[in-house]
Amino acid sequence: MKTKKLSLKRLAQAGIAAGAISYSGLVMAADTIKVGVLHSLSGTMAISESTLKDTVLMMIEKQNEKGGVMGKKLEPVVVDPASDWPLFAEKARQLITQDKVDVIFGCWTSVSRKSVLPVVEELNGLLFYPVQYEGEESSKNVFYTGAAPNQQAIPAVDYLLDDLGIERFVLAGTDYVYPRTTNKILEAYLQSKGIAEDDIMINYTPFGHSDWQSIVSRIKEFGGEGKKTAVVSTINGDANVPFYKELSNQGMDASDIPVIAFSVGEQELSGINTGPLVGHLAAWNYFQSVYTPENNQFIEQWHDYIGDDDRVTNDPMEATYIGFNMWVKAVEKAKSTDTDKVAKAMIGVETPNLTGGTAVMNKNHHLSKPVLIGEIQDNGQFAVVSQTDGVVPGDAWSDYLPDSKNLIADWTDPVNCGNYNTKTKTCGGQTAQ
Amino acid sequence: MPRVLLLIFMLLGASGTAVAQTSAAPADDAGQTTMASPEGEDRPSESVAPGVSKEEALRTSLAKFKSRDFDVKAEAIETIARSGHERGEALLQALLDRELLHDLAGDRIVLGKQSEQGWALRDPISEEDVGSAEARAARPVIINNRLRQQIRDLKSVTALANPNPLARREAAQRLVGNTDPVVLDALRARQAEEANPLVKGVIDTALNIAVLRDPASQLNERLNAIDAVAGSLEPAVRNVLRDRLAQSDAAAERNAADRALKKIDLRTERYETADTLFFGLSLGSVLLLAAIGLAITFGVMGVINMAHGELIMLGAYTTFVVQQIFPDGHEWSLLVALPAAFLVSAVVGIVIERGVIRFLYGRPLETLLATFGVSLILQQAVRVIFSPLNRSVVTPEWMSGALQINPIFSLTYNRLYIIVFALIVFFALQLVLKKTRLGLQVRAVSQNRGTARAMGIRSERVNALTFGLGSGIAGIAGVALAQLTNVGPNLGHAYIIDSFMVVVFGGVGNLWGTLTAAFSLGIANKIIEPMAGAVLAKIMVLVFIILFIQRKPRGLFPQRGRAAEE
Numbered sequence: 001m002k003t004k005k006l007s008l009k010r011l012a013q014a015g016i017a018a019g020a021i022s023y024s025g026l027v028m029a030a031d032t033i034k035v036g037v038l039h040s041l042s043g044t045m046a047i048s049e050s051t052l053k054d055t056v057l058m059m060i061e062k063q064n065e066k067g068g069v070m071g072k073k074l075e076p077v078v079v080d081p082a083s084d085w086p087l088f089a090e091k092a093r094q095l096i097t098q099d100k101v102d103v104i105f106g107c108w109t110s111v112s113r114k115s116v117l118p119v120v121e122e123l124n125g126l127l128f129y130p131v132q133y134e135g136e137e138s139s140k141n142v143f144y145t146g147a148a149p150n151q152q153a154i155p156a157v158d159y160l161l162d163d164l165g166i167e168r169f170v171l172a173g174t175d176y177v178y179p180r181t182t183n184k185i186l187e188a189y190l191q192s193k194g195i196a197e198d199d200i201m202i203n204y205t206p207f208g209h210s211d212w213q214s215i216v217s218r219i220k221e222f223g224g225e226g227k228k229t230a231v232v233s234t235i236n237g238d239a240n241v242p243f244y245k246e247l248s249n250q251g252m253d254a255s256d257i258p259v260i261a262f263s264v265g266e267q268e269l270s271g272i273n274t275g276p277l278v279g280h281l282a283a284w285n286y287f288q289s290v291y292t293p294e295n296n297q298f299i300e301q302w303h304d305y306i307g308d309d310d311r312v313t314n315d316p317m318e319a320t321y322i323g324f325n326m327w328v329k330a331v332e333k334a335k336s337t338d339t340d341k342v343a344k345a346m347i348g349v350e351t352p353n354l355t356g357g358t359a360v361m362n363k364n365h366h367l368s369k370p371v372l373i374g375e376i377q378d379n380g381q382f383a384v385v386s387q388t389d390g391v392v393p394g395d396a397w398s399d400y401l402p403d404s405k406n407l408i409a410d411w412t413d414p415v416n417c418g419n420y421n422t423k424t425k426t427c428g429g430q431t432a433q
Numbered sequence: 434m435p436r437v438l439l440l441i442f443m444l445l446g447a448s449g450t451a452v453a454q455t456s457a458a459p460a461d462d463a464g465q466t467t468m469a470s471p472e473g474e475d476r477p478s479e480s481v482a483p484g485v486s487k488e489e490a491l492r493t494s495l496a497k498f499k500s501r502d503f504d505v506k507a508e509a510i511e512t513i514a515r516s517g518h519e520r521g522e523a524l525l526q527a528l529l530d531r532e533l534l535h536d537l538a539g540d541r542i543v544l545g546k547q548s549e550q551g552w553a554l555r556d557p558i559s560e561e562d563v564g565s566a567e568a569r570a571a572r573p574v575i576i577n578n579r580l581r582q583q584i585r586d587l588k589s590v591t592a593l594a595n596p597n598p599l600a601r602r603e604a605a606q607r608l609v610g611n612t613d614p615v616v617l618d619a620l621r622a623r624q625a626e627e628a629n630p631l632v633k634g635v636i637d638t639a640l641n642i643a644v645l646r647d648p649a650s651q652l653n654e655r656l657n658a659i660d661a662v663a664g665s666l667e668p669a670v671r672n673v674l675r676d677r678l679a680q681s682d683a684a685a686e687r688n689a690a691d692r693a694l695k696k697i698d699l700r701t702e703r704y705e706t707a708d709t710l711f712f713g714l715s716l717g718s719v720l721l722l723a724a725i726g727l728a729i730t731f732g733v734m735g736v737i738n739m740a741h742g743e744l745i746m747l748g749a750y751t752t753f754v755v756q757q758i759f760p761d762g763h764e765w766s767l768l769v770a771l772p773a774a775f776l777v778s779a780v781v782g783i784v785i786e787r788g789v790i791r792f793l794y795g796r797p798l799e800t801l802l803a804t805f806g807v808s809l810i811l812q813q814a815v816r817v818i819f820s821p822l823n824r825s826v827v828t829p830e831w832m833s834g835a836l837q838i839n840p841i842f843s844l845t846y847n848r849l850y851i852i853v854f855a856l857i858v859f860f861a862l863q864l865v866l867k868k869t870r871l872g873l874q875v876r877a878v879s880q881n882r883g884t885a886r887a888m889g890i891r892s893e894r895v896n897a898l899t900f901g902l903g904s905g906i907a908g909i910a911g912v913a914l915a916q917l918t919n920v921g922p923n924l925g926h927a928y929i930i931d932s933f934m935v936v937v938f939g940g941v942g943n944l945w946g947t948l949t950a951a952f953s954l955g956i957a958n959k960i961i962e963p964m965a966g967a968v969l970a971k972i973m974v975l976v977f978i979i980l981f982i983q984r985k986p987r988g989l990f991p992q993r994g995r996a997a998e999e
Binding site for chain 2: 217238248296
């Protein structure tokens with residue numbers, strides 16, 4: 001009994017000591033601004049996310065060379081949520097409560113974002129999310145710098161309809177929330193454009209699907225019935241390589257049945273021989289091949305930082321770049337790192353994007369971006385074959401889904417709501433569902 | 434009554450659009466396919482003012498490639514093809530190969546090859562050296578699918594005169610369904626002098642389709658054409674027959690089209706069954722390759738090795754490393770990769786056995802957890818050494834493409850080779866187990882360890898070697914899988930469940946069971962997939978196996994005798 005008491009006392013002492021240490025840590029940290037980086041460095045998503053971690057670190061290094069923000073150096077705090085969705089929430093909590101970061105750059109998959117969302121809302125943190133996603137969300141604490149469906153999927157389908165004269169569509173995707181929601185939006189959109197239900201084929205495959213033989217052969221058959229056919233692919237991650245290999249082996253040429261992908265960028269292509277894929281398409285807001293002084297400089301910096309001239313740049317990297325620069329501007333504008341002040345200052349912030357235009361943060365926490373359609377080239381890059389005239393403002397709530405038709409997000413007064421119903425003039429809280 | 438009216442309206446509408454399409458098509462394609470047309474030679478004078486040399490005209494057309502507008506580029510391609518200049522064809526090929534550049538500094542169109550320092554530039558017509566440019570200071574002229582097709586169609590018309598019959602056939606194949614009068618003239622000209630029956634067959638089909646698509650053709654011409662194409666599996670034939678069936682106002686023609694379509698559908702169905710069977714066999718062979726190593730370590734030795742998938746991954750990475758060592762040897766490097774992968778995985782396997790599993794024999798739960806830990810260590814080690822990014826393994830030329838048996842049925846070479854390879858590995862392993870001393874010892878130890886030891890077999894050594902053998906085969910499987918899927922840290926992860934499924938279903942300790950299980954699961958999966966979708970097919974197969982194991986816990990082919998009772 002006595003020993004136990006003693007140990008309890010010791011524990012209390014240790015607790016006080018630990019508190020003192022973390023307090024002193026806080027004092028020391030007062031002359032730096034802490035930036036949390038919440039990207040998986042191990043597990044399935046490491047392939048995509050580790051690049052974004054490097055991008056944030058590069059941006060921080062560059063900013064510090066310029067003297068930091070408001071005279072303070074930036075200090076990165078990197079954690080590894082290991083592609084484990086609940087761990088994302090825990091790590092986010094740790095970043096905000098223990099490490100006291102002022103902002104978090106992170107997440108890739110929608111599941112991970114949805115798992116972090118309640119944490120940043122509860123603790124009033126700030127999250128910059130750099131990946132294209134399915135929309136239907138707008139949070140006070142999150143800034144979405146990737147594309148919403150109307151900035152990627154809809155313009156891509158417009159290109160197929162108007163420029164290529166496609167009459168039949170295969171919507172092929174991996175079985176999870178992003179493809180399912182995107183395909184639902186696209187199906188409604190295509191039907192509104194007069195495409196019959198029989199001319200739309202929808203197919204879902206599991207994560208990491210590697211045996212594409214029968215699906216590709218079915219697509220070929222579907223496309224061989226006289227009407228011009230295209231595949232709209234929301235196939236995610238690893239599954240793309242075997243899919244494209246099968247396409248080329250079965251001789252499905254881009255001039256017969258083009259595939260337009262929303263999740264295939266320069267990085268995904270760096271794993272395959274793109275010779276047989278020339279002419280297949282992708283829709284993004286950025287391509288490495290875009291020739292602008294900003295982009296040239298960015299690529300050069302990236303190669304210097306990573307020490308490998310063969311490493312490619314891609315769209316989520318540009319989204320990270322824009323998000324980071326916007327945050328720096330907003331902090332300087334607000335003269336504070338306080339979440340509410342920065343979030344307020346963010347709206348209306350403009351920074352140059354890498355494709356020669358200007359990115360603007362809108363009231364709904366989504367960006368205005370240009371939409372580019374690129375064709376795969378034999379060197380693993382994309383050549384831009386179509387581009388929207390100006391920038392397209394991101395739409396948080398799709399106009400083509402019956403449930404979200406009347407919803408808008410507006411984080412300025414007087415609305416100040418993530419899903420405001422314009423018909424009933426009521427606010428449904430931060431997120432729908 | 435209103436329904437009949439509606440039908441008539443629909444028919445009218447359909448035929449109306451079809452006519453509009455056919456009449457619009459030549460206008461669209463006009464001139465796109467004129468490169469080899471006989472009158473191509475004397476046309477340029479129309480578009481070029483007199484007194485301007487051919488070369489200058491060509492340079493003017495080339496300058497149009499500076500534009501971003503694809504219509505302007507299409508026009509330039511057309512004028513180059515018609516220019517009759519000797520460099521015309523080579524320049525279009527360069528455009529296709531991305532070797533025609535827009536030099537941004539000099540604002541000119543040049544030929545260029547990429548080198549370490551950037552671009553080495555050449556004049557497009559004289560091919561003289563005209564300096565160099567930095568990598569991002571010049572960029573290939575961008576073409577899109579439409580232009581690519583335009584150039585390819587132009588090339589196909591030229592290729593109709595190619596001395597190689599295979600090239601002629603391929604060219605004719607590309608032109609099937611094309612209704613451009615210039616193309617048809619070229620096809621007719623070729624038909625008259627073509628000697629090769631295969632090429633002639635394709636040209637006949639192309640011309641017959643043109644007859645059926647031609648609104649001005651006579652009924653008996655069309656009937657003859659339908660008769661001629663009745664056996665063809667070409668998708669274009671089926672489409673045109675369907676259109677005729679829906680649109681023709683002559684009953685005789687509709688009947689003929691209907692009969693021909695039925696014949697085609699019957700043949701198509703037969704080939705679809707063959708297709709499914711091939712896909713099933715191919716999936717089965719992948720399962721067999723992944724599972725066969727496990728059939729040894731789990732089946733024969735009874736070790737639950739969760740790191741089996743990672744041993745496959747190591748084999749795949751070995752393939753990648755071998756290709757890095759021999760950058761010019763893509764065609765044969767697989768032959769080096771096979772033994773290398775076997776050795777790497779076998780050595781790692783033996784280390785795992787000696788270092789971990791040896792202490793855990795008879796404790797399956799702990800083995801499971803320990804080997805799962807090993808699998809995570811191996812995965813992360815690969816991430817640290819090779820980076821988490823996927824690595825690309827080059828597929829050799831002889832494994833790319835497909836064996837085209839007819840227009841709707843083809844066997845992809847990579848799958849074909851892997852089926853054969855899986856069977857070779859299987860029988861080689863049988864041979865090792867049945868005919869070698871090691872095989873005898875392995876069987877002895879797995880049947881009764883005590884007696885085997887009493888007979889003087891060093892069971893420890895046999896354990897290590899058996900585990901090495903199973904692991905080595907996993908490595909070989911990795912070489913094959915590297916041709917089909919990603920080479921990345923998660924490669925093994927994807928196959929471990931499937932492997933256990935196959936071994937358990939087939940019956941632990943029975944290689945023939947593994948073979949049967951792999952192929953039957955593969956084929957079952959491919960039969961269900963078109964009906965239920967890939968996700969559901971996988972679930973259904975899994976549920977089936979669970980139920981099956983409930984009925985027959987020892988799998989398809991249970992081991993009999995005393996060894997099984999242990």
